[in-house]
């Protein structure tokens with residue numbers, strides 16, 4: 001069989017199963033089992049699949065994913081996230097678009113403690129939108145900033161998806177974690193710039209309102225109590241990697257322990273909350289890891305059948321410039337993101353894309369960052385970006401999906417600008433990495 | 439079949455599912471306990487290295503094994519609660535009856551795949567046990583210890599898929 | 615014509631793989647029309663540590679693998695590294711026939727070896743080393759065979775895939791590693807600064823075949839395949855395949871400016887003896903006194 005026929009058959013079967021509603025992990029498993037039977041010599045192939053799948057999950061490189069989950073769960077359940085919002089509230093004075101800026105600020109702060117965006121969107125949505133409605137904010141300035149900034153969770157460490165990218169693409173996880181920080185901050189700045197411009201041009205979207213005056217001593221006290229400890233947690237994840245004290249796995253463990261200690265120190269962690277956080281972190285990890293385990297089997301199947309090799313040669317012999325190829329890959333990720341979740345997209349495309357990028361001579365870390373921005377963009381893009389549905393869940397009654405789509409689009413444009421910036425100026429990625437690693 | 443027999447069958451089914459459900463929950467709790475233990479273990483490695491200049495390198499290996507156990511132990515509970523990531527675009531767009539039939543079919547399909555995989559996973563486990571095959575690593579544990587969790591998990595997943603299919607055909611909601 | 619699917623424990627594109635290509639070409643030329651080896655890939659297809667199992671299962675037909683990578687399946691396989699002899703010297707002892715039997719016990723066919731006796735192993739370190747005492751307490755990445763030797767020198771050992779060594783060195787997760795001297799220096803920059811020589815052990819890569827696939831072939835063909843690899847091709851591979859590779863490696867190490875801690879005379883002899891003794895001690899535990907001693911008599915003078 002020609003490689004492209006094999007590829008269409010395997011991918012077609014996978015897509016079919018996913019679309020009729022077979023859970024993603026079991027769609028992968030089914031294709032792996034049947035594929036192993038057909039292409040790897042019948043029953044022996046299936047037995048090998050068992051061996052491969054246990055081998056794939058027995059990897060300490062995947063361990064951070066589970067521990068990053070602990071950080072996010074503990075932060076939200078113990079109320080640390082609420083404390084952060086309170087502090088922001090005190091620090092942001094009277095300014096136009098105040099609540100929208102708070103959404104971006106909250107998105108950045110939360111992103112330093114959580115590795116997936118669902119928690120951020122739920123918390124920002126439920127804590128800020130009622131106030132925004134009350135103050136007469138229009139939907140583009142209430143829902144938009146929340147949707148936009150929630151995605152920062154995967155762009156600023158800890159980031160479960162960044163770790164996964166490193167594992168599946170066989171790239172240095174430490175480097176990816178460092179490389180995403182600056183692009184993440186650039187995205188936050190772009191969001192803030194957009195909010196400022198929109199509020200200036202069209203003041204009616206975000207009416208100003210009087211707020212009680214917070215004296216400086218109280219601002220400082222609140223900052224010291226709530227923001228400074230976060231610095232310690234951030235250090236326990238990113239700092240220890242910078243300093244070469246710990247591997248990404250160890251950094252994840254120290255981040256998890258630091259978050260729990262912080263919650264204990266603030267007397268916010270009851271036994272019940274601790275138990276619930278651990279149970280839920282474990283559930284979320286299981287959900288992700290089962291997909292990861294089956295998807296690794298899937299990429300081995302692709303390699304075994306010669307599809308990876310065939311596809312790579314075909315792309316390499318295309319008569320367009322290498323940068324064009326990279327651009328097309330990135331756009332394909334955004335497009336897929338309109339219909340699928342981040343995990344399946346990463347796990348289907350990375351085994352094919354990374355070898356091509358490396359072969360073309362590009363810095364794979366640069367590509368990884370572009371890839372993550374594209375994933376983040378896709379997760380917040382219509383029609384079925386997962387974040388949008390979470391937003392719908394916490395938005396005020398009477399909010400339609402159309403309201404949410406319209407609110408999301410300006411922030412998607414910001415994401416595209418970030419993509420173009422990183423694509424045009426790879427230094428945004430390579431410079432910090434070079435600084436930190438020698 | 440008489441209605442009395444039918445209802446007795448239903449009682450039996452319900453009792454079995456309660457038992458399975460308890461097992462699922464217990465295993466999910468065990469998975470969470472493993473996660474906590476693994477986190478503390480890796481953390482103790484950093485502390486030991488930074489403060490006492492002594493490396494506990496076995497933690498790297500054991501944390502990998504923890505992940506495998508955690509994943510397979512926790513999977514059946516998530517399926518019971520319908521929490522595995524799925525793309526429900528098509529099912530969501532269908533009218534009620536075709537939707538029920540589609541859900542039943544996808545669940546039965548899941549059951550077949552999991553049962554098939556469970557069977558060969560069991561054979562691989564037995565083979566590894568009989569040949570005394572070890573993991574190639576520093577600690578060199580017996581490999582069947584880790585493979586064994588796969589058939590267990592896959593069997594529970596099979597049962598859960600069948601239960602979902604039955605529920606879906608009967609029209610009751612299966613997510614509590 | 616028999617089609618056999620081959621997977622190697624290293625990627626096809628790295629310098630070390632040239633010797634594997636020579637093996638594939640050698641067999642395909644000699645047995646044209648009878649046997650065809652199709653090398654479908656490396657670690658991207660099957661995890662190197664699962665490769666021997668894949669051959670046992672029959673998911674693939676042939677594996678080209680470093681002996682210690684499947685010590686979990688055939689514990690005696692490791693012994694292949696534990697020698698300072700050449701292929702020719704070992705060939706005369708009946709060692710390969712004995713390996714044949716030991717593999718058969720575990721459901722594998724041992725076809726023969728792609729020898730590379732000239733390749734040995736050094737200890738590479740990120741910090742200055744002035745004597746072997748400096749290794750005490752260091753965190754060293756080893757392959758399973760070298761573990762007891764480094765432990766005996768007081769190191770903390772770990773096993774990780776070759777691909778993770780660089781990042782681990784760079785981040786200070788490990789202080790050094792045991793490896794041959796080829797193919798990596800240009801990419802490693804200054805994460806390495808010192809190394810210990812002489813080289814210890816020998817390299818050789820085992821060719822494993824699935825038993826059913828092997829038995830499908832006629833007895834005459836099996837006989838000729840085995841004889842050709844063990845008594846003809848192996849000698850060619852050992853003599854011709856590695857020269858360029860070794861020269862390149864030495865040049866790379868020189869250009870990288872790594873500082874050598876060269877043990878001389880008695881020190882060197884003690885070092886090499888200890889590398890073998892510690893490993894064979896472990897072998898006696900794993901294989902039992904009788905088998906370990908029997909194999910050691912063949913491999914060590």
Ligand code: NA
Nearest residue numbers: 148149151380
């Ligand atoms: Na966004």
Ligand code: NA
Nearest residue numbers: 111153156158
């Ligand atoms: Na984050």
